[in-house]
Amino acid sequence: MRTFTTCPGCGDVLAYQDRRTRTHPGCQDPQGYEFELEREFLAAAEAGDNALADTLAAQLDGMFDRPPRLFDAALAYAEMGWPVFPLRPGTKIPFPNTRGFKDATDNRILIRQWWGRWPMANIGLPTGRHFDVIDIDFRHGARPAWDRLRAVDAMPDVHGVASTAHNGIHLLLEPAGGGNLTRAGALPGIDYRGRGGYIVAPPSILASGRRYTWEVKPSPVITAPRRPVPTRSAGAP
Numbered sequence: 001m002r003t004f005t006t007c008p009g010c011g012d013v014l015a016y017q018d019r020r021t022r023t024h025p026g027c028q029d030p031q032g033y034e035f036e037l038e039r040e041f042l043a044a045a046e047a048g049d050n051a052l053a054d055t056l057a058a059q060l061d062g063m064f065d066r067p068p069r070l071f072d073a074a075l076a077y078a079e080m081g082w083p084v085f086p087l088r089p090g091t092k093i094p095f096p097n098t099r100g101f102k103d104a105t106d107n108r109i110l111i112r113q114w115w116g117r118w119p120m121a122n123i124g125l126p127t128g129r130h131f132d133v134i135d136i137d138f139r140h141g142a143r144p145a146w147d148r149l150r151a152v153d154a155m156p157d158v159h160g161v162a163s164t165a166h167n168g169i170h171l172l173l174e175p176a177g178g179g180n181l182t183r184a185g186a187l188p189g190i191d192y193r194g195r196g197g198y199i200v201a202p203p204s205i206l207a208s209g210r211r212y213t214w215e216v217k218p219s220p221v222i223t224a225p226r227r228p229v230p231t232r233s234a235g236a237p
């Protein structure tokens with residue numbers, strides 16, 4: 001399974017190997033506070049300094065938990081060209097008297113109004129437009145089917161991975177143009193979400209206190225405005 005993300009240095013597609021994949025060779029790693037913290041965290045974890053790693057992890061977690069973060073994230077998705085819509089705080093459910101994912105928009109003014117009114121609203125992202133999602137729920141016995149899919153190399157390219165608030169993962173793929181498929185029984189715990197579906201997006205938090213997080217930030221292949229896949233000719237003038 002090939003996985004791609006966005007290089008924070010140049011903004012182009014970056015093949016993802018593991019959490020230490022930061023940038024293309026030669027691309028500058030941004031000096032933002034969050035990146036610094038994450039680098040320090042990884043260094044501490046590698047050095048076996050668990051106390052320091054725990055402290056830094058708590059600081060990183062704290063940054064995601066700050067209330068403005070949901071609004072910031074909703075705006076960031078809109079910047080990526082992804083329409084968003086609000087979900088009731090602590091839930092995966094749209095607000096009553098709304099049309100749910102059909103209301104999704106990348107309009108900054110509407111987004112500001114929604115999260116101004118409901119600062120703790122979770123973020124919904126419609127599927128089937130900019131990306132489809134394979135939704136894997138390990139609570140419902142997805143592990144064997146998931147292991148098998150990977151073993152036979154049956155997976156399409158993945159352009160972003162989020163962990164869910166309930167022991168699952170969302171794999172983001174280029175949209176295939178189809179709708180939702182719930183393969184109950186065929187592949188237990190694994191659903192395909194296309195047109196007519198939505199996912200809960202990071203950093204949404206459920207009432208359990210567990211949140212959605214990006215394991216692999218989305219690649220430019222599925223974010224708009226779409227950038228061409230880079231042709232990096234090393235050493236070119």
Ligand SMILES: [Zn+2]
Pocket residue numbers: 007008009010011012023024027
């Ligand atoms: Zn780069």
